[in-house]
Amino acid sequence: MLRAPGRPALATLLTASVLAAAYAVQAVAALAPHVPLLLAATALSLAVEGVLYRWQRGVPALFAKAHADVTVRHVLRDLLLVVGLLRLGEQHGETQYAPLLAGLLLCYALHCAIQAVSVLVRRTRTLPVVTRNIDASALRLSPAPPALLRRPGHRLLVFGLPATAGLTATAVTDDARCAAAGIALSLTLALGGLAVLSLRLLPGRRPAGEQEVLAWFDAWLAEYRPTVGLYFSGGPSSVYQAGMWLEPLARLDGRPLIVLRERHMVSRIPATDVPIVCLPKVPTLMRLEHSTLQVLIHPSNSGKTSQVLRIPTIKHAFVNHGESDKLSSCNPYAKAYDEVWVAGPAARERYALAEVGVEDKDVVEIGRPQLDAVRPYAGPPTGTYVTVLYAPTWEGWDGNPGNTSVIAAGEHLVRALLADPGVRLLYKPHPLTGSVDPRAGAADRRIREMVRAANRARSGPRPAPSKEPAARTAELDRLTAAGFREGADHVERMLVQSAPPAGRAEAVARATEAWEAAYWASLPEWEHQVVVDARPSLYSCFNVADLLISDVSSVISDFLASGKPYAVTNTGGLTEETFRARFPTVAAATVLTPDATGVPALLETVRHPEKDGLAEERATLRLRLLGPSEPSSQERFAEAVRALGAEAHRHRTRVTARSAPTPVPGQRLPAPSAALVGPAGDGAPGSALAGR
Structure with a gap:
């Protein structure tokens, strides 16, 4: 059944149609030639380009699919201006505009060069590990280059504007100096941008290389010695699934860790003091196998979950992001985890009735620690x-x-x-x-x-005006603001979010509670x-x-x-x-x-x-x-983590014993791996889950 397009689709179609019409009119005016029409069509196309990148960002992608990206459109716009100039200046011959055409071509060549250098800079700033709440100053992190230099559409539009304006002015005044001045200014801007980006490729200006970053990450894991973590892979609309487990995770008696797979999610996780690491590639993810990490909890399933489940030294528990009677609450994928942690007996029965392969012995009732906030x-x-x-x-x-x-x-x-x-x-x-x-x-x-x-x-009475809601909002925004500028890339965000102030998560919780009280009090009942x-x-x-x-x-x-x-x-x-x-x-x-x-x-x-x-x-x-109110859900959650962590420790011990070389008389065996002993080095089961 056909559906009428919605308002966003109609706006996109209208914008694209106006831009296409502007080019068609510009072509007719250039061939005529008709200076006022050429000037109006050129101005209209430039204005629509600005609208595209400000309010209709989906249209440039639509044009790109039709092989009419911003470079092609800009070349076509300037080419039509040159055609108009040639038609207007036929009495002078074509040689008058040859230097201008050469300068224009040089502008586009510099645009391609800037884009090539921009790609190289981006590659040097694409680290194999992205972190938050971790001091990464050893990686020589630095602010990102100006966003204008990294966005080809915006850059060409801004850097090419003087040349386009100069050509338009020449079409009106028949003075080639206007075009020459505009092209010269565009060349200057392009050369300056190329120089700024090229400096980023100098050895002292680049962040640490891949192997250096990986060595740093291994050293950090060995020093921090994580014991329990939350694994999450997903998009912005599902971040709440991980967010609801942040506070229960932070309250555990251990050294928690948050493991993400998508770089853009690092800054989207709500305020927390727990260290966050993003490991986009599988080989980097596998480095967790040799860490002290014993338990990972999973609030959701994703295509990338199967990759982390391959790590044999870690035990995995599915905690879900909510329980209901829907089939999604007893997904067959749950049998891939070592244990499934549910709120109460109803969920245990749900898995038994669903017959999806989850054995009853692997179901652990922990309650819902998040519900402490419900009065x-x-x-x-x-x-x-x-x-x-x-x-x-x-x-x-x-x-x-x-x-x-x-x-x-x-x-x-x-x-x-x-x-x-x-x-x-x-x-x-x-x-x-x-x-x-x-x-x-x-x-x-x-x-x-x-x-x-x-x-x-x-209608009815309204509360007396109060400055408290605005003050509470400002305080909460200050505590939860990422603190980076709009054009920041992942490296700059990693630099800004390297180490939060001590106790920030508790301060955010208090500020949130105060904000909510002020919010409800400010509304008419x-x-x-x-x-x-x-x-x-x-x-x-x-x-x-x-x-x-x-x-x-x-x-x-x-x-x-x-x-x-x-x-x-x-x-x-x-x-x-x-x-x-x-x-x-x-x-x-x-x-x-x-x-x-x-x-x-x-x-x-x-x-x-x-x-x-x-x-x-x-x-x-x-x-x-x-489940029952006593012991509390947080206590039951912590006990489940301790028990599964102890099982992970015993599993590592058994595997190490089986793989140990047969001793030769007089031979000294190597010391036990750090992953198999607790913080005090006693090797006791579960000791790695002791307090921080």
């Missing part, structure tokens, strides 16, 4: 309004209509909630909503407009909110909400830590009995149909807890999904 139920709403959090999940990859309620039920639910004058709605859609099914994205946009319209129709930014967090929304409405997802399991009422939408066409039987997380929920007819009765149970017949079931389900 418990403190009774019914005491204010004028009931705060309802509607947090639907996304549509998923399998096309199941029951995945998300946004398409079939979202607007009905929101309309029913907005119709109650005593409700304040918090709408928090999943970040991936609409990424697979355009209908979900369209429904999401309509829901947001419904919320905005409801706010316009509603009657005003509906659409929450799409990273702040406030989902757990912060949990704490201010009196009721959750969601889909079958990990959001439900996490919300159960609060003990508050929740509802789940049934949009898969199942009967309520089948729906509850198929999805255990729904056992203590109010089930809503797509038409949202049950919303008024649901709100009544929130306002009057004596009418809530599911409170005891929620407590029972919480225990089944998340």
Whole structure:
């Protein structure tokens, strides 16, 4: 079925059409010749080029696929100007413009030379290891060259502008000196840029070479002696999966490490004091085999996960980034890990029923350490309004209509909630909503407009103006800012983020808590909110909400830590009995149909807890999904790390014993490897997981 192009596609098509038309008009004006038209078409094409790189960055890629990249376009623009000059100056003969043409060709030759040197500079600054929170001053890191010199499209547009302007002026005034001056200025800029980049290739100006970096990394591993790490591979939209495990990892009694595979993710990981290493290539990743690292936890699966699983000296545990009744929560890939760590008994049963090859002995219940931030139920709403959090999940990859309620039920639910004058709605859609099914994205946009319209129709008192929210925001931005300029490359970012101030992670946690308190206090209690930014967090929304409405997802399991009422939408066409039987997380929920007819009765149970017949079931389900409160989830997580680390130590000991050479009388055997002994050198199992 054909779909009408969206607004971004129409804008792209319009911009590309205008640029193509400008070149066509310029060609006609050059051949005519018609000076005003030539001048207007040239100015229009230059203006559109500027728009491309500022607001329509996808269009240059589209032109490049058609072999009409920025170099071709710039050459064509200047060539048409030269054609116009030749047509205008036929009475003088072509020889008058020969020097100008030679100078123009030299400009393009210098552009190619700058690009070649830029590639060489980039290669010298592409290190095999990218780090954060690690002192890497020994690698001779330096700021990146100016971004203009590294971007061929921007560079040609800026450096070639004087030449193009000079040629245009000559077409208007018939004075060749204008073109000569413009071309001379372009040549000067190009020569200067070439010199700046060439200096970066001098031995004293380059960062350390590959072998030097690898030797430094091996030495750092030997000195730091990591014991437990988090392994993550993914894109910007999935960074939250790793982010939720940062604090539990940092609180372990060991020397934690974060292992990434994509360079661009190093700066995207939220504020943490834990050392971060990015190892893009497999041979570099394999160097971890000879380190003291014993345990890696995995919050998600990815294509690159299989590469790190090949390291036999490390034990691997799949911790997931959330648990739900979806099939993705018991993926067959989980059997590739040494252990699967789950929140509670329900997940253990889920793996057993799924029959995906994960043995029960390899499943360890650790709870959800992240949920310490969720405050418990403190009774019914005491204010004028009931705060309802509607947090639907996304549509998923399998096309199941029951995945998300946004398409079939979202607007009905929101309309029913907005119709109650005593409700304040918090709408928090999943970040991936609409990424697979355009209908979900369209429904999401309509829901947001419904919320905005409801706010316009509603009024009430507003909190007194306060400078605290702005001050808290400034403080949090200062603590979490990466601190590098927009044009910084990976080496410069590595330099800037080499060593965070001591205790920064704790300061960020305190500042975040203060920011959230100031944020909620600054909002009118009657005003509906659409929450799409990273702040406030989902757990912060949990704490201010009196009721959750969601889909079958990990959001439900996490919300159960609060003990508050929740509802789940049934949009898969199942009967309520089948729906509850198929999805255990729904056992203590109010089930809503797509038409949202049950919303008024649901709100009544929130306002009057004596009418809530599911409170005891929620407590029972919480225990089944998340495990006991004592010992705490963090303690159970730490114990699982210690136990798996001890197993990794025993495995190394056995392998070393089997591979040790048979002693010859009088022969002295080498000392045990540092990877097999603890920090104190006693070699006791698990000693490498002792305190820092």
